[in-house]
Amino acid sequence: MSNIRTAVVGLNMGLDHAHAYKMAERSELAWVVDLDESKAARVAEQLGCRYATDWTAILDDVDAVSLCTPHHLHAPQALTAIAAGKHVLLEKPxxxxxxxxxxxxxxxxxxxxxxxxxxxxxxxxxxxKLKEAIDSGRYGVPISAQGWVEAFLEPMPGTWFASKEKLGGGVLFSHGCHYIDILLYLLGEPARVSHFGTRVGTDWMEGEGTSHGIIEFKSGALAHLISSWGLKYKKTPARYQIHLTEGMLQLNNDMWTVEAVTKDGTETLYQRPPEYPARPGQNVLFEIEHFLDCIATGNRPETDGREILKSHRTIWAMYGSPGVPVRL
Ligand SMILES: NC(=O)c1ccc[n+]([C@@H]2O[C@H](COP(=O)([O-])OP(=O)(O)OC[C@H]3O[C@@H](n4cnc5c(N)ncnc54)[C@H](O)[C@@H]3O)[C@@H](O)[C@H]2O)c1
Known part of the structure; x- marks a missing residue:
């Protein structure tokens, strides 16, 4: 198969997609698109491709498109691209x-x-690596997982981030969705959930800006995820700590280091290797390569729609179940 002609729509998060398509061997980055013409022109010049402001006008000239636009546009834009026979890599959710x-x-x-x-x-x-370590059984059986997704966003009143309808909820749906997906990936099927959210500290948002969610898995393991866009001052312990019967596995905040704590002490299971330097597009290159590979082979993407719907449904269940409140 000749190179897959790709385009990226929306050049904030999409800038990383564009860099990754530029690096990926199977892809020829043909177009970058943004409503902001000067942004699109700048990125096109930097990456050596063409630019446009109307993404529907360039669809005929590509095989695949990354849609990196606000959440309320995902469904209509994806339907348009799919109807035109294009492969779609859609930003979350x-x-x-x-x-x-x-x-x-x-x-x-x-x-x-x-x-x-x-x-x-x-x-x-x-x-x-974290999944491999849990699945190996070497550390025993998962008991309790904690995740911290602590961030601070400068208030953006009046934008789509502030609108509950356009964002699709609050920080849990928008940012926490990655980490709920990972909890399901690591710990299996959820059985029960509960959730509290607050707008304290993020009253520019209509949805919750800080979220505490709990999941009980069918295995009996429990998970607690804190996600926030309102935490200015922090000393976040890790991204995840997963306690098992024979050890504790930690993913550090850098998202590259995995450590195991056991009776023998602390062992580093994974660290950022030199072949993956910190550069624009590196983090998304892994998913972009998987996307291109699935197009070339016809294989089902690991994070296809049906897989991702599982974690979205978990979040919607959390939103529908604000804890089991006991009034004090
Ligand atoms: N995976 C991650 O870690 C991560 C991080 C940030 C954002 N995102 C996702 O990326 C998507 C975009 O988020 P963002 O933070 O970049 O949003 P943003 O609002 O900061 O940027 C969106 C860009 O898209 C452009 N745009 C909007 N509508 C367009 C249209 N119809 N045609 C062409 N361009 C259009 C805007 O001009 C803007 O440049 C969302 O789905 C978001 O959840 C993912």
């Missing part, structure tokens, strides 16, 4: 409602195109 998610999934299945969700964290080598 899939869409803001279950119905819209299913419409996109079914359209991709009907049209025989690859639909992959850009769940970048799934494809990071350290996450693979």
């Amino acid at each position: 899939l869409a803001n409602s279950e119905r819209d998610c299913l419409d996109v999934i079914e359209a991709a299945e009907r049209n025989g195109v690859t639909l992959m969700l850009a769940f970048v964290v799934r494809y990071l080598p350290a996450i693979r």
Whole structure:
């Protein structure tokens, strides 16, 4: 198969996709698109491709498109690209409602195109190592997982981030979705969930800016995830700590280092190797290569629509179940 002609729509997060397509051997980055023409022109010049402001006008000239646009545009844009027979790498989340998610999934299945969700964290080598370590049984059985997704966003009142409808919820849906997906990937099927969210410290947002979610898995293991866009001052312990009967596995905040604590002390299981330097596009290169590989082979992407719908449904269940409140 000749190189896959690619385009990226939306050049904030999409800038990383564009860099990764430029690096990936199977891809020829043909177009970058943004409503902001000067941004699109700048990126096109930097990466040696063409630019446009109307993404529908360049669809005929590409095989695959990354959609890196605000959440409320995901479903309509994905449906347009799929109807044109294009393979789609869609930034997270899939869409803001279950119905819209299913419409996109079914359209991709009907049209025989690859639909992959850009769940970048799934494809990071350290996450693979964490899963391998848990699945090996060497550390026993998972008991309790904690995750911290602590960030501070400068207030953006009036933008799509501030709108609950356009964002699809609050920080849990928008940013926490990566980390709920990883908890399901690592610990299996959820059985029960509960959730509290608050707008304290993030009252520019309509949805919750800080979220505490709990999952009980079918295995009996428990997980607690804190996600926030309102925490200015922090000393976050790790991204995840997973306690098992014979050890504790930790993914550091750098998202590259995995450590195991056991009776023998602390062992580093994975560290960033020199072949993956810190450079624009490196983190998304793993998912972009998987996307291109699935297009070339016809294989199902690991994070296809149906897989990602599982973690979206978990979040919607959390939103529908604000803890089991006991009034004090
Ligand atoms: N995986 C991650 O770690 C990560 C991080 C940040 C954002 N994202 C995701 O990336 C997507 C975009 O988020 P963002 O933070 O970059 O948003 P943003 O609002 O900062 O940037 C969106 C860009 O898309 C452009 N745009 C909007 N509508 C367009 C259209 N119809 N045609 C062409 N360009 C259009 C805007 O001009 C802007 O440059 C979201 O789905 C978000 O969740 C993922």
